[in-house]
Amino acid sequence: MIKIKKTELNKFIDFLMKDYDVYSPADVGKKAAFKKINSAFEIRHDLTNTHLSPKDVFFPQSEVIFKYSEDGLNVPNRDEKPIAVWGMRNCDTSSLMMLNKVFGEAHQMPDKEMYKDPYWKMKYDNCLIFNQACNEPLSTCFCNWFDGSPFAKKGSDVFVVDTGDHYILEGISDKGKTFLTNYKKGEGTTKDDEEKIAELKKTAESYMPDVVKIKPLYDKMNKIWDEPIWEEISAKCINCGACTFVCPTCHCFDVSDEGKGKKGKRIRLWDSCMFQIFTREASGHNPRGLSTQRVRQRIMHKYNYFMDNYEQHLCTGCGRCVQVCPVNLDIREVIKQILDYKSIKNEDN
């Protein structure tokens, strides 16, 4: 564990930039997102959560898979430096671990290895994550429903605490520990610092909402797939894709060819289960043609289908969807509504 003065953060970031492309919360138009920075002065320190999630760093909204011309295919290779991300939060690091299950690890079948996504791996595998404790969680935060907490270290390479005048950095992974050892200019930490961290942690945790026990959700959802509750939940949804695009865990994508004459490119881009066209088949038939079906899909994928595949929920409780929804369809309320719902088929719940 080392500490660095806030006034010397720029030196630390410069050191980081020697070996890494550094991303951090920064201004993008009137909002903040994770963006590649050229100096520490671009970092936005005033936010708990950025408005757009960091998934874009590793899984961009649109990404060229290959370019083609008469000369053949050209697959882009990442010859830049590995990625370091400063200013992630626990909900963000957890989301990357979930996405890594899908893209990086793929679930193992008994007799064969599933496809692993090279575009994800070339960015995620060598990255260095600085996970910053949330001193002031927002009123929309609910990571504590999903085993998260403002000071959780899961998924960090380096865990960072802002203690006012200093940042205290703790190496968590081997990669993180080695990096801190190589940075020679940090000061040692004292008992006072540890007390300060404990105090900040206590305050931060006091801001969190009461925990909703999420465990029964999975079984409940197995039973209610065709029940009228989904119409109630989805009535006000207008099926825009704002929630899915700000979500750090939503990862559905489309593949599109953009070409002219004899050359062009194949692009992978974010898609959204909220869109009508998402599941429309070539015949014109659409298995999820109704708004209700699409809202059910989104909620089921988050809290049921992903459990089937990876034994965890596909939600980190970051609250971004709660903040942006134009009709205030609050996913926290949806969870409570499902938990409170009495199935019309099963008397035992």
Added chain:
Amino acid sequence: MQQLINKVKELIKNKEVDVVIGWGRGSLPFSATPIFVETEEDAGKLIFDESCRNNLTTYLTKDKRRISKEYKKIGIVVKGCDSRSVVLYAVENQIKRENVILIGVPCNGVIEKKKISQLVEGKEILDFQIDGDKIIIKGRNFEQTHSIQEVLCDSCLTCQYPDAPEHDYFIGTPRKEVNVPEAYKAVDEFGNKSAEERWAYIQEEYSKCIRCYACRNVCPSCYCNECFVDQNDPQWIGKTPEVTDSIIFHLIRNLHIAGRCVDCGACVSACPVDLDLRIMSKKVEKEIKDRFDYTAGTDINEKPAMASYCENEKQDFIMG
């Protein structure tokens, strides 16, 4: 708003309506959320105040068209802009006017939360209260008081029709038509800039679009069964957030709502990346007003500007 609740209870009791679409209290500080009221008991959840941002008429069309099929008589609580959307639907044959019961509410403008966010420099707002013409904004370690004018939606600041021009019932006292001398000030100022400056601004703005289509989906006037951006055979537009494609999306949307936009500002509030969507739609609105002397949604007996022809219309855009 007891009068509103009583009226809705009465309508439900007398079976004048099968459902009433209105606003209820939302889950965020001082927020409202659309609710669908079918029982007298649920009518008690209705509210109307400066937080009632959404244009609820959007639920009569698009994917939500099924609501019109499920219920024979639909009641909707409407502000001025919302009632104009219903007029638009009627003149465009999307609904039968007699199937929709409009309950007008006196609107003094609704709040744009993005403006409040700017006033407190992005700090989290935990609560706010309205006290006369003042708004008190509270956060974890701060409290600020501002004039309510500073936080009203831009469309409310230039609104000429605060009372529902078309309604079946009206709750409270109408404000009557308001004269706004500078309704097109922002458009004119923008128009006076050089072409290069305007182009640079539009490019800069739309380069931030994430193509979530929240603007389109909240828009009451955007009700095509299949939007051109969703068509893929032929594909009219690239699907990535590349700025040229985003500009095409927004400009075509602007042209599609020419003479049809009621300036409710729903798109502006819905945009998760705070784009300036109104400058272009207001420009188009002004063009339609100048050329055809038409304002969308104000007269249920008038044919839409883009669906009628008069010999004495200005034709300089054709003749050069």
